Amino acid sequence: MLESNVKIVNQLGLHARAAAQLVKLSSKFLSSVKIQRADSNIVADAKSILSILTLAASRGTTINITISGTDEEQALEEIEKLINAGFGEL
Amino acid sequence: MNIESEFRIQGRAVSRGIAIGRVVCLHGTKRQFFRLNLTENQIVNEICRLETAFNLSISQLIKIGKVQNETQSKIFETHRLILEDSTLIEKIIFIITDQKVNAEWAIKQVTESYLSIYKTFKDEHLKERQNDFEDVMERLLISLGGGETQISLEKNSIIVAKDVKPSTLVELSKFNLKGIVTENGGWTSHTFILAREQNLPAITSAKSIRRQLKTGDVVIIDGFNGIIIAHPKSSTIDFYQNKQNHNTLTYESNFIDLKGKLKTLDGREISIFANLENADGFKEAKKLGAEGIGLFRSEHLFNQNHSIPVEDEQFLAYQKIAKAVGQDGIKIRTFDLSIENVSNESEENPALGLRAIRLAFTNIDSFRVQIRALLRASVGNKIEILLPMVSDISEILQTREIIESERKILETNGLNIDFPKLGVMIEVPSAVLMVDEIAQEVDFMCLGTNDLVQYLLAVDRDNEAVENWFRTLHPAVLKSIKKVINASEKAGIPTIVCGEMAGSPVYATILVGLGVTNLSMNYKSIPRIRQIISQIAFEEAHIVVKKLETCKTSFEVESQVSQLFIEKWSHLFPKEHLPVAKS
Numbered sequence: 001m002l003e004s005n006v007k008i009v010n011q012l013g014l015h016a017r018a019a020a021q022l023v024k025l026s027s028k029f030l031s032s033v034k035i036q037r038a039d040s041n042i043v044a045d046a047k048s049i050l051s052i053l054t055l056a057a058s059r060g061t062t063i064n065i066t067i068s069g070t071d072e073e074q075a076l077e078e079i080e081k082l083i084n085a086g087f088g089e090l
Numbered sequence: 091m092n093i094e095s096e097f098r099i100q101g102r103a104v105s106r107g108i109a110i111g112r113v114v115c116l117h118g119t120k121r122q123f124f125r126l127n128l129t130e131n132q133i134v135n136e137i138c139r140l141e142t143a144f145n146l147s148i149s150q151l152i153k154i155g156k157v158q159n160e161t162q163s164k165i166f167e168t169h170r171l172i173l174e175d176s177t178l179i180e181k182i183i184f185i186i187t188d189q190k191v192n193a194e195w196a197i198k199q200v201t202e203s204y205l206s207i208y209k210t211f212k213d214e215h216l217k218e219r220q221n222d223f224e225d226v227m228e229r230l231l232i233s234l235g236g237g238e239t240q241i242s243l244e245k246n247s248i249i250v251a252k253d254v255k256p257s258t259l260v261e262l263s264k265f266n267l268k269g270i271v272t273e274n275g276g277w278t279s280h281t282f283i284l285a286r287e288q289n290l291p292a293i294t295s296a297k298s299i300r301r302q303l304k305t306g307d308v309v310i311i312d313g314f315n316g317i318i319i320a321h322p323k324s325s326t327i328d329f330y331q332n333k334q335n336h337n338t339l340t341y342e343s344n345f346i347d348l349k350g351k352l353k354t355l356d357g358r359e360i361s362i363f364a365n366l367e368n369a370d371g372f373k374e375a376k377k378l379g380a381e382g383i384g385l386f387r388s389e390h391l392f393n394q395n396h397s398i399p400v401e402d403e404q405f406l407a408y409q410k411i412a413k414a415v416g417q418d419g420i421k422i423r424t425f426d427l428s429i430e431n432v433s434n435e436s437e438e439n440p441a442l443g444l445r446a447i448r449l450a451f452t453n454i455d456s457f458r459v460q461i462r463a464l465l466r467a468s469v470g471n472k473i474e475i476l477l478p479m480v481s482d483i484s485e486i487l488q489t490r491e492i493i494e495s496e497r498k499i500l501e502t503n504g505l506n507i508d509f510p511k512l513g514v515m516i517e518v519p520s521a522v523l524m525v526d527e528i529a530q531e532v533d534f535m536c537l538g539t540n541d542l543v544q545y546l547l548a549v550d551r552d553n554e555a556v557e558n559w560f561r562t563l564h565p566a567v568l569k570s571i572k573k574v575i576n577a578s579e580k581a582g583i584p585t586i587v588c589g590e591m592a593g594s595p596v597y598a599t600i601l602v603g604l605g606v607t608n609l610s611m612n613y614k615s616i617p618r619i620r621q622i623i624s625q626i627a628f629e630e631a632h633i634v635v636k637k638l639e640t641c642k643t644s645f646e647v648e649s650q651v652s653q654l655f656i657e658k659w660s661h662l663f664p665k666e667h668l669p670v671a672k673s
Contacts, residue, residue, distance in 0.1 A: 016219045020168040023175075049171045050178055050204065053223075058213035 001068035002076045005038065010086030013058035016049075018087040023049045025082055031069025033079065038062040046079070094307075094321040099296050101271065102355060103316035103625065104282040106661075107291035108334045109269030110327060111246035113307040115300060120228050121235045122251065122258040123194035125305055128186075136186050140179070140193040143233035148173050150229070169226045193234055201227045243267060248311060250303050256280040263288060269311045271296050271303075271318055277356035277627050293318055314661040316625070352379060352620050358628040360602060362619065363421075363610035365588055369414035375613035379620055382418035384610025385476070385536065385588040386411065388460070389425045398425075398432065401459045408467035419472035421513065421536070421586070424450060424460055426478040441550065446479035451488065461496050465507050474511040476536055481520045486512070486531045516585075517541035522570045529581035536610075537574055539589025539597075543567055558672055561644035562591060563651060568604065568638060575605040586610050595622045596655065596668060600638070603631030622662055630658055645671050 008014055014022070026033040026046040033046035037055055039062075044051040046065075057063055063083075067075050116122045128136055148170055155166035172178065178200070185196035201224070208220045243265035253274045259281050270285055270292040285292040291313030303309065303320055310319040310330050319326060352360045363384025364375035372383065391399050391407050399407070412420050428445040429435050432453070437443040450457035464475055477489055490512065497507050513534035516522060522542070529535065539562070544551045546566055549559045561567070571587075578585035586608040591597035593611030598619050601609065611619065634654045641647040648671035655663050 013213055016168045016172075016222045017164050020164070020171045023171050045177075048175045048177050049168070050175045053219055054204075054207050056208075056211040056213065 001066065002072050003067075004065045004076055004080060005062055006065060006080055006083045008057050008059055008061045008063065008083065010089040011059055012089065013061070014052060014055060014063075016053065018089070019049050019052040021082060021087050022046055022052060022079070025078060026075070029067075029069065029071045029075040031067050031072045031075050033075060034066045036064045036066070038064055096319060096321050096323050096326060097302075099299060099302060099318040099320065101293040101296035101299075101316045101318060102276075103292075103313050104275070104277050104279075104294050104355060105270075105285040105290055105292035105313055107269075107289060107313045108330050109248055109291045109311045109313070110322075110330060110334070111248040111268040111309065112244065113250050113303045113305055113309055114243060114247045115303070115305045116249050116251035116254065116258065117198055118194070118228075118231055121231045122255060123192070123198075123231065124249075125195045126192040128190045128192060130190070133187055133190065136193055137183055139234060140182060140186065140196075143193070143230055144173055144179055146233040147226075147229045150233075165222070168222060169229070172223065172226045173230070194231060197227055197230060197234075248309055250299055252300060254281045256284055259284050263290075269293075269313065271299055271309075271311060273297065273299055277354075277629070352623055354602065354623055354631075355625065355627040356629050358602070359607065360623050361608045362616055363586060363588075363608065364613040364616070365610050366613060367411075369411045371613065372411070372414050375616065376418070378613055378616040380418075380613055380616060382472075383411070383415050383420040384586045384608070386420055386422045387426060388422055389427050389431070392425060392427065392431070398456050398459075401463050404460060404463035405466045408464055408473065409471065412467055412471035412473050415472070417472060419474065421474045421476045421534075422464060423476040423478055423515065423536075424457070424464075441544065447477050447485050447489075448479070451485070454492075458492060458496060461493055462500065465493070465497055465500055465510065466505065468510050469505065469507060474513060474534065477512070477514045478538075479517060479541070480514040480528070481518045483524065483527060483531055486514060486528070515541075516574050518545045519570075522546070522573060525574050525577040526580065529577045529583055532583065534583050535574065535578055535585045537571060537585060537587045537589060539567075539571075539587060539591040542570060542589070546570060561648075561672070562597065563600075563638075563647040563669060564644045565639075565641055565647060568600075568635075568647065571601070571604050571606070572639075579605070584608055593619060595619060595663060596651065598622065599626055599631050599655075599659075600635060600651070602626070602628060603633075603635035605632075625662055626659065634658070648672065 010018065012018065023046065034043050035046050035052065035055065036043045037057060042055060044055050046052060065076065065079060114124050116124050151166045151170040155163040181200045182193065182196045185191065185199055186193060204223055205220055208223065243262060245266045246268050247266065248269040248271065249262065249267065250271045252272065254270055254272055267290065269290060272294045273296060275281060275294045282292050291311050293311055293313060293316050296318055307320055308322060310322050310326065352362055354360065361381050362379055363382050364372065364380040365385040366372055366375060366383050367386060367390040391404060408422060426446045427449055428440045428443060429437060429449060430440055444452060464473060467473055477485065480486060493509065497509060500507055511533035513532050513536060514528060515536050515538045516525060517538040521528060540551060543560060543562055547559060547561065547564055549556050551560055574585055587601055587606050588610035591601060592609040593615030595618055598609060599622060602623060609619065637654060638647050638650055641650055648669045652668045652671065655668050
């Protein structure tokens with residue numbers, strides 16, 4: 001199991017289209033991907049867009065990513081990259 | 091039987107009739123639906139419907155996504171991901187199975203639960219996802235409509251909704267629909283046009299009705315008076331069933347105090363003015379909805395003193411009432427007197443003699459006194475000047491010259507006065523025939539219907555021997571009014587009807603149908619006229635008038651009025667108030 005903290009940097013936050021990208025990416029991996037706001041205990045399934053949307057992670061929010069499974073290393077690397085790149089909106 | 095007690099909600103009737111039934115609340119915007127309880131063996135089929143709708147929506151989104159540019163296709167991709175998120179369909183299926191309800195109803199509940207979460211978000215960008223979510227759910231609901239639906243309305247259903255779409259009404263009319271109640275919409279909404287065609291009682295403008303009624307509630311809708319009665323007592327039900335059985339309704343005086351601008355059911359604005367001579371009366375008139383004084387008969391001052399009052403006396407009287415009326419404005423008619431009123435001379439035929447504007451011109455000094463008093467009083471006040479019994483345009487032109495010369499004199503004395511608005515009474519046949527030309531020379535016109543009938547039909551209104559010839563509904567009278575209204579519309583100036591007709595409920599209805607939009611009356615008639623006009627549609631009154639216009643005799647018109655008014659508005663007019671056709 002891998003854990004990492006990432007900050008949402010794009011202007012619009014984790015909005016619907018950004019969430020969609022995260023879902024698409026997470027779904028490629030066999031590992032389970034959970035995300036959680038640093039300031040809340042609600043855990044979201046990164047493969048469920050509705051689940052991610054309920055997090056209401058706006059710009060500047062730090063989220064905690066927990067990945068576990070056979071391809072967890074590659075999954076974490078790519079997901080971190082996507083979020084740090086601001087979902088291609090920077 | 092009913093635990094909840096009876097209460098009434100006032101709306102606007104847009105399709106007449108009485109209905110007694112049970113409420114079915116409609117939801118949704120693009121496709122409207124309602125809660126339906128399923129039996130155990132319908133559930134599997136309902137889930138199939140739902141899955142088909144999901145598949146249909148997803149394939150639509152894929153197809154649409156392909157033909158859009160990148161940003162747009164990303165939006166549709168997002169929508170697709172929402173539908174493909176298994177938690178969504180699982181939640182909906184759970185509700186269908188658990189509550190044994192239709193898919194639409196389950197979708198509504200899931201949608202609401204997500205929206206309630208999104209609404210708590212503070213970030214505006216994140217709030218925007220509400221729209222995406224609603225959009226997706228709407229698509230899903232539409233897809234559900236594409237398949238074979240098992241929905242059917244129960245007997246005696248009355249649909250209650252914010253709005254009802256015409257397509258929804260068409261879809262639901264197949265069932266035994268009894269009536270419609272909505273919060274929005276008006277007489278001319280397509281839905282209500284359809285409702286009237288189907289004789290389906292309908293009421294609109296029923297504020298917050300959806301919060302006050304729920305599916306299954308027993309209601310009565312009185313599509314005559316625009317009243318919704320929830321949880322009716324059995325005595326109330328008996329009362330309305332009885333009404334339903336006797337097709338024609340009896341008149342009930344249920345005065346509705348409508349504040350604000352008077353409008354017909356289909357939204358035509360009608361202005362109401364008072365015929366008034368004293369300043370104190372205006373307060374009362376204004377309370378009842380008068381928008382100014384449409385006719386101030388200045389000879390009233392004369393009658394009090396038995397001589398023409400001097401300039402200052404007139405000035406003070408005009409100023410006092412104009413101040414009381416304020417910005418609403420007052421139309422002051424110059425003396426409408428006969429020679430007999432001002433001297434010992436008598437005439438063979440005073441109605442056709444030296445009177446009104448004619449007397450003013452023969453006694454030009456006292457006319458100038460009145461004009462000066464009016465001009466002085468108009469400083470800071472909204473006074474318009476109205477000339478009685480004009481029969482030739484030269485009278486208007488001459489008056490203009492007099493006003494202008496008096497205005498200039500006052501100006502040299504340091505009084506800055508704008509040229510006041512000038513109007514004429516249309517009450518003699520020559521004025522009717524020349525009305526198009528007259529309308530070019532004045533700022534407004536007033537129809538004095540009593541004198542118009544007298545002069546047009548050559549009937550002395552005070553001579554009992556010819557009483558049977560004094561016919562307010564003579565075809566020639568209707569034609570004359572129509573001609574005057576047409577001319578004023580063409581010239582873009584207002585016409586105010588200020589005779590007896592304006593204050594009579596039956597005549598006022600006909601006037602509205604003829605296109606009249608300004609009525610001036612004794613202020614005591616205002617409540618009743620407001621009550622009537624707010625409950626008729628211009629469209630209906632116009633249809634009645636079209637029929638009246640085909641009549642050739644007074645008798646025919648009068649008979650038609652009685653017949654048509656009973657057919658359409660027996661709830662508004664007691665039978666004894668309708669004109670009796672004189673043979």
